[in-house]
Amino acid sequence: DTPANAIVIVGTGLSGYTLAREFRKLDTDTPLVLITADDGRSYSKPMLSNGLAKGKSADELAQADVAAMEENLNARILTHTRVEALDTAAGQVQTDQGAVPYDRLVLAWGADPIRIPFGGDGMDALYQVNDLTDYGRYRQRLGSARRVAVVGAGLIGCEFANDLINGGFEVDVVAPTDTVLPGLLPEEASEAVRRGLEEAGVRFHLNRAVTTVEHAGEGVRLGLDDGDVLEADLGVAAVGLQPRTGLASEAGLETNRGICVNQTLETSHPGIYALGDCAEVCGHVLPYVMPLMAAARALARTLSGTPTPVHYGSMPVTVKTPACPVAVCPPPANSDGNWDVSRDGNSVRALFRGPDSQLLGFAVTGDYASEKQSLSKEVPAILP
Ligand code: FAD
Incomplete structure (x- = not known):
């Protein structure tokens, strides 16, 4: 029972909610429907990797529940509803709760954490923290933990390591690269970050790949490729994110690393747009807050009748490692x-x-x- 002339946004992360907010500043009437697989609480994702040291529970990171968001945005929000297919011919999305028609459709459904299938029986003891629900589970498990193993020394792995150290945990970080933040920083800068984190107490195991993850009592045991074994109360995997492109490419939309969109954020299918972590904007995949904010402002104008290209200035990335x-x-x-x-x-x-x-x-x-x-x-x- 959603109106056929609605703008439908899939995703209630920072992209979906920022777009809805910006759109409502320009158009108070057009029906707006948001669909999300989660509970629709609004939160700022960057806080997931520094919330521990700030003493924030998942509930404390939530800024507004779905009822408040529906009211603020004058929108219908379908929670715990997963989109399973896009039917571009019929102009509707298929969800696990039924079909939802759209006049224009926006894909803001984010990226999946990459899951490396390590050997062993303990993959379920490796936490991946990519949304508020994940964070709630992770915080609960941390309650009785002392020692944490982080797999991955990229941006998110280093941020979690720093947050855990500041939260009073023992932290081991394993990564197959010789430096931290590989690909993001030149060597001297990444060495400085490694030293800063080591001085704060993080133990790095670089040039080491995890081969097995096994349950060990209540905790987890990581087998490394040099035969070493790391025991911890829990593991956190942070080995990268992959834009969610599957449903888009099945529907015939052009995809590459992300869902391809032009400078007005339109996909290869007219009337379907994408922004945020799932999108590749004119060849750029920039999974950060600044670019998605710029995209949301431009797309809000386009959807309200003024076609507006997005412009990205320089986009500095700040890594939340207070140790360096x-x-x-x-x-x-x-x-x-x-x-x-x-x-x-x-x-x-x-x-x-x-x-x-x-x-x-x-x-x-x-x-x-x-x-x-x-x-x-x-x-x-x-x-x-
Ligand atoms: P998401 O927040 O992932 O939202 C996706 C939404 O789509 C969710 O509501 C989900 O339920 C829904 N969804 C997915 N699939 C479906 C489906 N099939 N059907 C229905 N709904 C679906 N960036 C910075 O700039 N600075 C930082 O300091 C920073 N720190 C970060 C720390 C962490 C731990 C992480 C993980 C990321 C960080 N980032 C940071 C990146 C930034 O948070 C993201 O770029 C941004 O939050 C992405 O928002 P999004 O709305 O595109 O995706």
């Missing part, structure tokens, strides 16, 4: 140029300059992290 603060603007892939690095202890300033000495990217750690704003202004826009 980091901000980074990676240079565009395959850029010509060189890193120029200066260092004072764990404070590193790495500037990537092109042949004409233009600043194309940077990474700053420690005391230099505060230079993020001024450096960002010099870096060219990602999507002018």
Whole structure:
């Protein structure tokens, strides 16, 4: 019983809710329906990896329940409802609760944590924390824990490691790479982050792959490829995210790393849009808050009748590792140029300059992290 002329948004994460809010500033009447597989509580996902040290439970991270969101947004929100297929010919989405018609459709359904099938019987003891429900389970399990093993030393793995150390836990981090934050930071900067975290008490096991995960009493035992064994009360897996593209490609929408959209956030199918962690905008997959906010503002205007391309300026990423603060603007892939690095202890300033000495990217750690704003202004826009 949803109206046929509705704008339907799939997903009530930061993308879905920000879009709905921005749209309602411009259009108070058009029926709006949001569909979510979860309970529809509004929360800020970045808090999942620093909520422990701040002493926040899942309930405390929730900013509004679904009834409040329905009222604020003048929208219908279908919770615990999973979209299973897009029927573009009929103009409806198939869900596990029935069909929902749309006039225009927005995909804001995020990304899946990558799950590496390690050997052993303990995969269920490896927590993946990608939403508020996951966080609630993780916090509950932490209640009786002392020692935690984190698999992965990327952005999310390092943030969880820092949060757990600050929360008073013993932390081991295992990763197959020789550095932390691989691919995101030049070597000197990632070394500074590793040292900062080690000084705070994190134990790294780099160049080591996990081969098996087994239950060990109430806890978990990780087997490593050098024969070493790590015991912990629980494991946290943070080995990356993959944009959810499956249902879109089954429906014939163009997908690549994400769901491909043009600069007005429209997919290859007219009237269907995508933003946030599931989207690839003109070739860019940027699974961060700043880009999704810019996309939500532009798409709200488009949906309210003024076609508006999204523009991305420079998009610095801040890594929430207080043991060694980091901000980074990676240079565009395959850029010509060189890193120029200066260092004072764990404070590193790495500037990537092109042949004409233009600043194309940077990474700053420690005391230099505060230079993020001024450096960002010099870096060219990602999507002018
Ligand atoms: P999500 O929040 O994942 O929302 C997806 C929604 O779609 C959910 O409501 C889900 O239930 C729904 N859904 C999925 N599939 C279906 C389906 N088939 N049917 C119905 N509903 C479905 N970014 C930063 O910029 N700064 C940070 O400090 C930062 N920290 C982070 C820390 C952590 C631990 C994580 C995991 C991410 C962090 N990020 C950070 C990234 C940022 O949080 C995300 O880019 C952003 O929250 C993505 O929002 P989204 O709405 O696109 O996706």
